[in-house]
Amino acid sequence: MPWDPVQYLAFGSERSRPALDLLSRVPLEAPSRVVDLGCGAGNVTRLLGERWPAASILGVDASPEMLAAAARACAGASWRSADLARWEPEVPVDLIFSNAALHWADDHGRLLPRLLRFLAPGGCLAVQMPRNHDRPSHLAVFTVIDGNPDWSRQLGPRLRRNPVLGLEAYEALLAPMAKRVEAWETDYLHLLEGEDAVLAWILGSFLTPLLEALVTADREPFLRACRAALRAAYPPDARGRTPFRFRRLFLVAQK
Numbered sequence: 001m002p003w004d005p006v007q008y009l010a011f012g013s014e015r016s017r018p019a020l021d022l023l024s025r026v027p028l029e030a031p032s033r034v035v036d037l038g039c040g041a042g043n044v045t046r047l048l049g050e051r052w053p054a055a056s057i058l059g060v061d062a063s064p065e066m067l068a069a070a071a072r073a074c075a076g077a078s079w080r081s082a083d084l085a086r087w088e089p090e091v092p093v094d095l096i097f098s099n100a101a102l103h104w105a106d107d108h109g110r111l112l113p114r115l116l117r118f119l120a121p122g123g124c125l126a127v128q129m130p131r132n133h134d135r136p137s138h139l140a141v142f143t144v145i146d147g148n149p150d151w152s153r154q155l156g157p158r159l160r161r162n163p164v165l166g167l168e169a170y171e172a173l174l175a176p177m178a179k180r181v182e183a184w185e186t187d188y189l190h191l192l193e194g195e196d197a198v199l200a201w202i203l204g205s206f207l208t209p210l211l212e213a214l215v216t217a218d219r220e221p222f223l224r225a226c227r228a229a230l231r232a233a234y235p236p237d238a239r240g241r242t243p244f245r246f247r248r249l250f251l252v253a254q255k
């Protein structure tokens with residue numbers, strides 16, 4: 001199950017909102033070199049190009065499917081296929097922007113300071129990561145997996161139950177190398193349309209590597225179990241929409 005740009009962008013407007021909120025806090029007037037780390041389908045890369053049309057913009061991602069969609073969505077940028085935890089720029093850059101991607105990498109204690117080191121003086125690291133792993137959208141799936149020894153065996157090594165640290169931890173990591181660090185969290189209340197909307201949402205992100213790790217014959221029963229657990233956790237409101245509360249963590253560090 002590779003990353004699927006169509007499934008991911010099924011909630012494109014809800015998923016773009018935190019990127020716009022992050023972008024509004026980036027204090028740079030005219031950066032020359034901008035990197036979109038974990039650029040996905042290029043919808044956010046396009047926003048970066050619109051804000052700084054004179055900048056050279058590079059999108060980095062490990063998924064060929066996402067990079068192909070990105071190249072179609074955003075003309076004028078350059079693209080690089082790389083692991084975001086190992087990528088490094090050839091010369092210092094002015095902005096590393098990463099929306100909903102760094103939580104896929106481990107060892108943030110090393111990764112975040114490493115990224116800050118790639119910035120030119122005055123440059124900025126701007127990061128948004130989902131922090132919903134202790135909410136029903138994720139707990140329901142963990143419970144399904146924990147309740148089935150075969151799925152636990154297959155998915156155990158892929159399960160990342162708590163990949164994002166707290167605000168204070170990131171501030172402490174970045175402050176010694178930065179002139180200024182802003183860190184905050186926002187809870188969004190999405191009102192999703194359609195049946196099994198939370199399942200559809202996580203199919204485009206959190207479930208992608210888990211389905212990939214399961215043997216094919218287990219995928220349908222696993223999805224059935226997730227669907228039932230998520231229906232119970234997220235009942236529709238009186239208008240048939242599914243209220244979906246989603247917490248995200250934001251960091252803006254200027255060097």
Ligand SMILES: C[S@@+](CC[C@H](N)C(=O)[O-])C[C@H]1O[C@@H](n2cnc3c(N)ncnc32)[C@H](O)[C@@H]1O
Binds near residue numbers: 003019037042044105
């Ligand atoms: C949830 S999408 C976010 C995409 C985009 N930043 C956005 O806001 O729409 C996460 C992206 O991170 C990429 N990704 C996950 N792990 C990665 C890694 N280790 N190296 C590079 N890209 C990775 C995936 O391929 C996917 O495109």
